[in-house]
Structures are given as structure tokens and as C-alpha cells.
Amino acid sequence: MARAGLTPERLTREGAKLADEIGFDQVTASALARRCDVRVASLYSHVRNSRDLRTRIALLALEEMADRAADALAGRSGKDALVALANVYRDYAREHPGRYAAAQLRLDPETAAASAGVRHARMTRALLRGYDLDEPDQTHAVRLLGSVFHGYVATELGGGFDHSEPDSQESWSRTLDALDHLLRTWPAPNETNHG
């Protein structure tokens, strides 16, 4: 019988494609074996288990997004950089919904520390150098940006904005306008409510 040429890398790539086609949580060892025209047990020589497979897909997605982000940020600063980075995440999620979902997988701390996640954090911080924020406000802003990007993209991907006006693209643009404005006028703590 001819050999299929399985490798951890190939399984990861096929798994990523599968995720985009049928959803990350439908990516099972069985489904991947079917796609590779191979028996399920054969996967276990290349991948420890199902969790391992999913982790590899997550790491691939994080890398791909980080590469795109690095490209997008090159030569840009200020609002240009903000918009470029934000669009990297949104566009990636729209092009590769399964991979994007994979990237949200909770990694154990050491895996996370060795992942492209740290590049993402560094890039967001670099982006903020275009605004005038000192620590600890810079960290707060990193967290806020991450929350908005992920929250917006997750909701949009889930169809949360589908059946209402105005369309999502418009809200996205205005959200980025608002974030840029916010970063340029970042408030001091504990403001009084002016109503």
C-alpha cells in the first residue's frame, strides 16, 4: 500500500484548512484522517492526540496573523498603523474563520510563552508608541485594544451584526476612529462623571 506522506506539519496545514471549511470544533482526528485518506490510528504516529493537533493549528494561526501584522505595521504609525493592525485581525478572521477560532484556544502558559502570541503583544505595544502613553497606561491601552479587536471580530463572525443597520463595515470604521481619538486624548484615572 502506498504511503500517504503524513507529517505533523502537513496534518497541521490540512487541519487548518478543514477548520476553515467546517469549523474549528468540528476538526476531529477522524475528520482529518478522512480528509487525508488515511485511517485514524495513523495520525497518532505524528501527533500526540487530538488536543495536540488542535494546539498545532492554533499556533499556526497565531504565526500567520503575526506575520501579516508585521507586514501591515511596516512603515506605518499613528492611526494608519492602528487601522492596519486592526484590519489584519478582522480580515484574517473573515478569510480564515476556523483558524481564527483556533487562535482563541487556551494554551498552557509555557506553550503560550513560546507562541507568536508574544509577537502580537509586542506589535500592539509598538503601535502605541505612535501615541503619547506612559506606563501603566500603555498596558491598559494594550489590553483595551486587544479586547475591542477580539470582541468585535468574534461578534461579527458569529453573525451578531448581520440583521441590523448600519452595516458592520461602517461600525468598524467608526470604532477605529473612536479608538484613535481615545488614544490621543487618553484620560487621567478616576474622572468625575460630567453627565
Place this chain on the structure above:
Amino acid sequence: MARAGLTPERLTREGAKLADEIGFDQVTASALARRCDVRVASLYSHVRNSRDLRTRIALLALEEMADRAADALAGRSGKDALVALANVYRDYAREHPGRYAAAQLRLDPETAAASAGVRHARMTRALLRGYDLDEPDQTHAVRLLGSVFHGYVATELGGGFDHSEPDSQESWSRTLDALDHLLRTWPAPNETNHG
């Protein structure tokens, strides 16, 4: 053999508890049957299938959060209301992580339309009456707030802020300060980048 007294409501409540204890995606018909000291097949007289069970848990969580939110908003406006509503989501997620995860389940459009999700949207809109936003900016702001709340809480729940300074509570407070400031100084579209 004594009857266990199963009902859809009781299964939903036990399922919600189970979700908080072992995680929403571990909530399986089998696990729930074990917890209720009943055979798996017995559940199927009360619940259509596993998906139905999970949907019911999601709807319960949305209701509980909406009730808390309504309480929190009563008699408050402006930043007070903003902070109160935001804390409802965050506190609920910390007290009931499994239920909070359930609330993120994608519902089909008609189920969603009949769910407490619409109360959430209405309350966010009501909150914004304390700020001076006309349509369509109000809708953009509703979407932004939802994105931040969900994005922040999801990341925090996933341990994303655990191993870095300053602590998450601090960033949360400053995020709410920032959002209040943003809503009071909401920018016009298509700003030039001054950065």
C-alpha cells in the same frame, strides 16, 4: 424504582451548575445524567438532544445576566450606569464562568430574537441616553461597548491577564474611565490622523 423528578427546567439548572464546575464544553448529556443519578437515555424525554440542552443553558444565562443588568441600571445614569452594567457582565463571568461561556453560544436567529439578548441590547441603548449620541453613532457605540465588555471579560477569564502587571482590576477601571471619556467626546467620522 423511584422516579427522579426530571424536568427540562431542572436539567437546565443542573446543567448550568455543571457548566460552572467543569466548563461549558464538558457539559454533556452523559455527565448531566451522572450528576442527576439517572441513565443517559432518560434525559431524552425532557430535552430534544444535546444541542437543545446547551441552548437552554445559554438562554438561562442570558436571562440571569439581563435580570442583574436591569437591577444594576435602575436609578443610575451616565458613568455610574456604565460602570454598573460593565460590572454585571464581568462579575457574572467570574461567578459563573460556565454559564458565561454558555451565553456566547451561537443561537439561530429566531431563538436569539426570543431570548433575553434583546433586553441586553435595549439596556445598552438605554445606558447611552446618558450620553449625547444620535443615530447612527448610538448603534456604533452599542457595538463598541459590547465588543469591549465581551472581549475584556473573555480574555480575563482565559487567564490572559494573569501573569503580567498591573493587575486586571486596575486595567478594568481604567478601561471604564476611558470608555466614559470616549462616549462624552465621541469623534466625528473620518478624522485626520494627528499622531
Place this chain on the structure above:
DNA sequence: ATGTATGCCTAAGCCCTTTAGGCAACCGAG
């Protein structure tokens, strides 16, 4: 008290996961 409806049961089929062990294809050494 008895008939009926209901509630939980057993049984069974299907799919996914994972491990153990076997056979054949490939590869390097003579």
C-alpha cells in the same frame, strides 16, 4: 381498585478517541 399515561429503564447502533501489535514499503550497507 383498576386502567392508563408517564417516567425511567435496557438494548443497540453509530461515531470519536486512543493504544497495541502487525505487515509492508522504503533505505542504507554490503
Place this chain on the structure above:
DNA sequence: CTCGGTTGCCTAAAGGGCTTAGGCATACAT
């Protein structure tokens, strides 16, 4: 070019979750 070892994919099997079909006993109404 053949032969031995290694590697790659296989079959087999056990365990668990989902779901349906059909049975029996409990609870309730008359």
C-alpha cells in the same frame, strides 16, 4: 542488487458520548 532494519500505515479492540426503540413499573384519575 539483495538483504536487514526502520519507519509508516494498517487492523483490532476497548472505552465513552449521542440517540432511538421499546419495555416495565410507578403514579394518577376515575
